[in-house]
Structure formats: structure tokens, C-alpha cells
Amino acid sequence: MTRISVTVDGAKYSDDVEPRMLLVQYLRERLGKTGTVVGCDTSNCGACTVHLGGRSVKSCNVLAVQADGQDVTTVEGLSQNGELHPMQKAFHECHALQCGYCTPGMIMQSIDLLNDNPKPSEAEIRDGLEGNLCRCTGYHNIVRAVQTASGQESKADALEGSAS
């Protein structure tokens, strides 16, 4: 066992973990942060994406011991004072989810994308989200949500107007 100390969604934790324990297992099984989900276990789908030290990582691809001494933010830590994060609001407003399984990872990755590039083009959004898979294939509205969160109107919105 190895002792780790991490801050997750603003709360400090110290725990003994197996060196092989994945960060996603630690978050879900030890801390009960089940908002972060597992879609594949092979680092393909991105459903498990969280922020580690302020950058997005696939938490099934990181060991819990690698998070020692760092800040972790999950989708559960995004809202502030009962207010959804602007990216969460945009996903809600743009109907950017169907079954919702990919949504936590999509939101975490989208926030990281805008941190790097506050006004991405549609191609840059699609490129930035290529590591996140939506099995419901709802990519169009996910792109619209990221455009909305970045303060940009999508071409589709401009064409559809109030009908969208």
C-alpha cells in the first residue's frame, strides 16, 4: 500500500492505495465519485476524463499514486454555489446528450479545450474532442454546445434561427 494525499473537487483526502489502483477506481470506489464513468478501460472512449493538475486526463489511464499531491476535478466539482458551470449549461441548452454516458468526459475535455483555445473553430472542436467517443453519435449538438460555451454562434444555429 502507498499513502497518497489528493484534493478532489476542493476536498482533501489521504488514503492508502494499492500501487496498481487506477485513478478512476480510486475516485469511484473509494470516494464515491460515480459521476466519472468507465466506458472502455482501454483508454479509447474518454468517458472517464477528469482534470489532474488543471489538465484533462483519462483517469483509467492514470494510477492513483500519480495523483499524489495534486488537484483533481471531476464533473461533480464543476458547479459553484449551486450554479452549473457554463459548459454544463451549454450542454443542457443545446441538448448535447442522449443517454448521457459520454457527457461527463465530454464536458471535462471541452473545458480543457477552451482553456487552451477560447474561440475554437468547428474543426478545432472536433479535433479537440477526437479522444472522446459518443456511442449515441450525438456529435453535432456537442460541437454546438462547445461553440455556445465559447460565446460563438454555430453556423447551424444561424441557419436554423428560432426553429433550432
Ligand code: FES
Ligand atoms: S474508460 Fe477511460 S478512456 Fe474509456
Ligand code: FES
Ligand atoms: S450521449 Fe450516449 S454515449 Fe454520448
